[in-house]
Amino acid sequence: MTTPTDLIGDIHGHAGRLKALLRKLGYERKAGAYRHPDRKIIFVGDYIDRGPDSPEVVDIVRAMVDAGSAVALCGNHEFNAICYNTSKEGGGYLRPHTAKNTHQHAATLEQYRDKPGDYDSAIAWFRTLPLFLETEDLRAVHACWDEAVIRKLHKTLGGAVLPESLLPEAAEKGTDLYYWVEVTCKGREADLPEGYSFHDKDGHERREIRIKWWQDPEGQSFQDMSVIPGLGLDHLPFRDTEATHHPTGSRPVFFGHYWLKGTPELLTPNACCLDYSVAKGGVLTAYRFDGERELNEGKLVWV
Ligand SMILES: [Mn+2]
Incomplete structure (x- = not known):
C-alpha cells in the first residue's frame, strides 16, 4: 500500500494560491513545513517565473521536500534556470543570456535581487530535482511520459536526476540527451x-x-x-x-506544462494534466490520488 498522494501542477510564483490549495487539501504548516498526517504531495515542476513570488514558492516546496512531505520534479523553467546559471566551456552560459531568455526568467531574477545567496541556493536545489517519478501505482513528469525516452534517460543518468557532468550535453541541441530532456520537460x-x-x-x-x-x-x-x-x-x-508510446492501460500518469484553460478535467481515464494556467488568469490544480487505476474527475481540486 503506497501513501495517498496529492499531485499539484505548475505554480509559477503564485505563493498565495499554493498556500490556499495546500490548506484546502488539509495540509497545515508545522515546524516550518506544510504537512498532512496521512498524505504526501508530488509537485510536477515549474515553481518559478511569471508570478509574483517565486522565492516563497521555492521556500514552501523545498521545506516540504526536506520534511519528507513532498517530492518535487524538475520543470522546464527550473531546467532553464539551471542552464542560465551554468557557465559554458569557452565562455558564456549553457542557456545564453539573450533578451528572450532573460525576459522569461526576469520576474524571478527581480524577486531574488536583494537575496543573491537565496537565489544561488535555489539554483543549487533545482539541480537535485528528478525529471520523472514512477511508483508502483503512478507516473509523474513535467510534460511527457514517453516510456522509451524515460528508459533511456534512466539508464544514461543512472537515476532520475541530471548530474552536473551531463548538463553541457543536455543543453547542446542535437545530442540524444538534449532530445530526451526536451521531450520529458517540454513535450513530444x-x-x-x-x-x-x-x-x-x-x-x-x-x-x-x-x-x-x-x-x-x-x-x-x-x-x-x-x-x-x-x-x-x-x-x-x-x-x-x-x-508514440501512448500509455494505454498503464498506471495513471500525471503532468503539467500545457497551459490548459477552463475547468480542470481528465484528459483520459489514466492521463491527468494539472496545469490550468494559474499564471494566465486560471487556477492552481491538484488531483487527490489514492491508488486507483482509473482516475476520477471528482478528485480534481483547485483554487
Ligand atoms: Mn512547463
Whole structure:
C-alpha cells in the first residue's frame, strides 16, 4: 500500500494560491513545513517565473521536500534556470543570456535581487530535482511520459536526476540527451509530412507539431493530435516517424506544462494534466490520488 498522494501542477510564483490549495487539501504548516498526517504531495515542476513570488514558492516546496512531505520534479523553467546559471566551456552560459531568455526568467531574477545567496541556493536545489517519478501505482513528469525516452534517460543518468557532468550535453541541441530532456520537460513533437508547415504565434514557419502524446493516435488527424487548435490539419491523417508510446492501460500518469484553460478535467481515464494556467488568469490544480487505476474527475481540486 503506497501513501495517498496529492499531485499539484505548475505554480509559477503564485505563493498565495499554493498556500490556499495546500490548506484546502488539509495540509497545515508545522515546524516550518506544510504537512498532512496521512498524505504526501508530488509537485510536477515549474515553481518559478511569471508570478509574483517565486522565492516563497521555492521556500514552501523545498521545506516540504526536506520534511519528507513532498517530492518535487524538475520543470522546464527550473531546467532553464539551471542552464542560465551554468557557465559554458569557452565562455558564456549553457542557456545564453539573450533578451528572450532573460525576459522569461526576469520576474524571478527581480524577486531574488536583494537575496543573491537565496537565489544561488535555489539554483543549487533545482539541480537535485528528478525529471520523472514512477511508483508502483503512478507516473509523474513535467510534460511527457514517453516510456522509451524515460528508459533511456534512466539508464544514461543512472537515476532520475541530471548530474552536473551531463548538463553541457543536455543543453547542446542535437545530442540524444538534449532530445530526451526536451521531450520529458517540454513535450513530444511529430514531424508534418513533406511539404506541410504552419506559422506559429510568433510568425515562425514550423514543420512539426507538439502532440497530445496521451491520446491514442489510431485514426486521428494531425489536427486531432496537435496541442494547438485550428492549424487546418484536419484532413491530414496522423502518422509519426517514431512510435508514440501512448500509455494505454498503464498506471495513471500525471503532468503539467500545457497551459490548459477552463475547468480542470481528465484528459483520459489514466492521463491527468494539472496545469490550468494559474499564471494566465486560471487556477492552481491538484488531483487527490489514492491508488486507483482509473482516475476520477471528482478528485480534481483547485483554487
Ligand atoms: Mn512547463
